[in-house]
Amino acid sequence: MLTLTQTAAEAVKEIVARVPLAEDGGVRIRDTGGSSGFELSVAPDPQPHDTIVVTDGARVFLDETAAAALDDRVLDAELADDGAVRFAIASQG
Numbered sequence: 001m002l003t004l005t006q007t008a009a010e011a012v013k014e015i016v017a018r019v020p021l022a023e024d025g026g027v028r029i030r031d032t033g034g035s036s037g038f039e040l041s042v043a044p045d046p047q048p049h050d051t052i053v054v055t056d057g058a059r060v061f062l063d064e065t066a067a068a069a070l071d072d073r074v075l076d077a078e079l080a081d082d083g084a085v086r087f088a089i090a091s092q093g
Contacts, residue, residue, distance in 0.1 A: 002070040004055040011077035011085045012058035026059030031066040
């Protein structure tokens with residue numbers, strides 16, 4: 001299952017807090033297929049078949065394809081001084 005670093009968990013909570021209708025929601029990761037990679041969006045609730053990953057109160061929803069592709073990965077984040085967030089996916093270990 002995907003794991004989150006502490007920085008990624010903080011970033012997810014910060015991003016979700018910026019969206020008024022999704023304060024109890026999370027970040028949804030959808031596999032867009034092909035070379036375009038993954039799409040991240042803020043969602044108030046997971047979709048019916050999503051896998052839910054919770055780390056320190058941060059919720060990430062993975063669609064079925066993303067859950068399979070990211071099964072042994074770590075989500076990390078880099079926070080810029082201007083509030084911008086860059087996510088990166090790395091191998092566990």
